[in-house]
Every structure is written in C-alpha cells, then in structure tokens.
Amino acid sequence: MEKLKLEPTKHTLFEDLQAIVTGTLAVAMGVLFLKEAGLLTGGTTGLAILIHYSTGFNFGLTLFLTNLPFYLLAIAQMGWAFTLKTMLSVALVSLLTELIPNWLVIEGIDPLFASIGGGLLIGIGLLIVFRHQASLGGLNVLVLFIQERYGIRAGKLQMVLDSLIVIAGLWLVTPWLLAVSVLGAIVLNFVLTTNHKPGRYTGF
Incomplete structure (x- = not known):
C-alpha cells in the first residue's frame, strides 16, 4: 500500500498565538514547581x-x-518572525512566573515530584513553542540553530548544556536537591529528544 504523503501546512497567526500562550503557561507552571521546591534547572x-x-x-x-x-x-x-515570537514567549514566561503565585499558592511540594512534574511541564511547553517556530530564547535559540544547520539533535545538546548549568549551582543547594535537579533536567530533555526530531513535524 502506498504511503500517504502529507504536505507541510503553514500555521495561522491565531494558531501561533494560542500555542505560545499554552506553551509558556506550561513552562511557567513547571518553573513554579522547581522554585517552590528550591530546585535548579538548565538553560x-x-x-x-x-x-x-x-x-x-x-x-x-x-x-x-x-x-x-x-x-x-x-x-x-533564524529570521525576524522566529525572533519576534521568541521575544513574546520569553516575555510571557517572565510575566507568568511573577503572576501565577498570586493566583496559585503552593504550601508544600515534594522535591522529587517537583523535579519530574516540573521537567515534564517545561519540556511539553517547550515542545509546543518549538513546533510553532519559536523558542524561549537563550540556549534554545542556540540548540535549534545547531539542529537546523548541523543536524545535531536539539534535545541531546540541550541535555548536556542544562546538566552543566545545574551542576554549576552546587554551592546553592544540597547534594540531594542537586541530584533531583539533574533528574528534572534529564526528564525535560527526554521529552524534547523523544518528540522533537528533524523532519518529523510538518507544520511551519
């Protein structure tokens, strides 16, 4: 049986905006989990x-x-369209991480749960944003550029860089919280490595 070929489809402005809002909300919630547990992350x-x-x-x-x-x-x-969507994404995460604690009060959270849950939320949020040709700035821009130019998987490269940043925070947290933070970085990048592969997603 002949395989059905799907042509790439262009996202509408509305689709891009709803994805950026959804993705940044997920990322902001993940960051809140990590902060409330006193954990670190990468990027x-x-x-x-x-x-x-x-x-x-x-x-x-x-x-x-x-x-x-x-x-x-x-x-x-990456061009102006990518940059403007990235700037909007970063601005929303910056704003939401400050506003959400006014709407949601977390009185206690287990560090292990915060690490895994936060890593998954951030990974899912990044994946949504990536698939609409945007990022959350910083190292995301760098690893996406390297993936597009050299074919090196963004998730794997991000995992290495994130782990180095987390380890750099050893003097700020206990060894246990550092280990749990590394786990969160691994979970986050597992989501990206598993789901964000060149050529797999045809939207642009």
Missing part, C-alpha cells in the same frame, strides 16, 4: 534561577534580561 531559565537564588533579584526580570544577547543570534540566523 537561561536555570541561569535566571541561579541569579535569583544568589541575589534575590526579581526572577521574571532576570529571565527577560538574560535572554537579550541571544536575540541577536536569533535575528541573524
């Missing part, structure tokens, strides 16, 4: 958490500022 989100833990500086603003240098790479290599 520019992880860097922002490290700065937040170390200085007490506003997390949402730190996340937004940390991503600014990577927009130049996004413009040069």
Whole structure:
C-alpha cells in the first residue's frame, strides 16, 4: 500500500498565538514547581534561577534580561518572525512566573515530584513553542540553530548544556536537591529528544 504523503501546512497567526500562550503557561507552571521546591534547572531559565537564588533579584526580570544577547543570534540566523515570537514567549514566561503565585499558592511540594512534574511541564511547553517556530530564547535559540544547520539533535545538546548549568549551582543547594535537579533536567530533555526530531513535524 502506498504511503500517504502529507504536505507541510503553514500555521495561522491565531494558531501561533494560542500555542505560545499554552506553551509558556506550561513552562511557567513547571518553573513554579522547581522554585517552590528550591530546585535548579538548565538553560537561561536555570541561569535566571541561579541569579535569583544568589541575589534575590526579581526572577521574571532576570529571565527577560538574560535572554537579550541571544536575540541577536536569533535575528541573524533564524529570521525576524522566529525572533519576534521568541521575544513574546520569553516575555510571557517572565510575566507568568511573577503572576501565577498570586493566583496559585503552593504550601508544600515534594522535591522529587517537583523535579519530574516540573521537567515534564517545561519540556511539553517547550515542545509546543518549538513546533510553532519559536523558542524561549537563550540556549534554545542556540540548540535549534545547531539542529537546523548541523543536524545535531536539539534535545541531546540541550541535555548536556542544562546538566552543566545545574551542576554549576552546587554551592546553592544540597547534594540531594542537586541530584533531583539533574533528574528534572534529564526528564525535560527526554521529552524534547523523544518528540522533537528533524523532519518529523510538518507544520511551519
């Protein structure tokens, strides 16, 4: 039997916007889980958490500022449409991570559950955003560019970089919380490695 060939379909503006809102909400919830449990994560989100833990500086603003240098790479290599959607995604995550605690109060959360649940939520959110030709800035831009240019799987490269960032936070958390944080980074990137492969998704 001849295989049915599906032609790539272009996302509408509405489809892109709903995906960005849905994806960033999932990411913000995952970040909230990690923060409430005192855990770390990778990417520019992880860097922002490290700065937040170390200085007490506003997390949402730190996340937004940390991503600014990577927009130049996004413009040069990925184009304006990708960059603008990425800037919107980063801005929404920065805003939602500050607003959600006003709407949802978590009185206690087990670190192991926060690690796995948070990793899954962030991974799913990133996957949704990626599939609409956007990212959450920072290392996401870099690994997506490398995947598009050199064919190196974004999930695997992101896993390596995320693990290094998490390990860099050893002086901020206990060895147990560090180990649980690494587990969360692995779970997050497992979602991406399993589901985000070149050529698999035909929307653009």
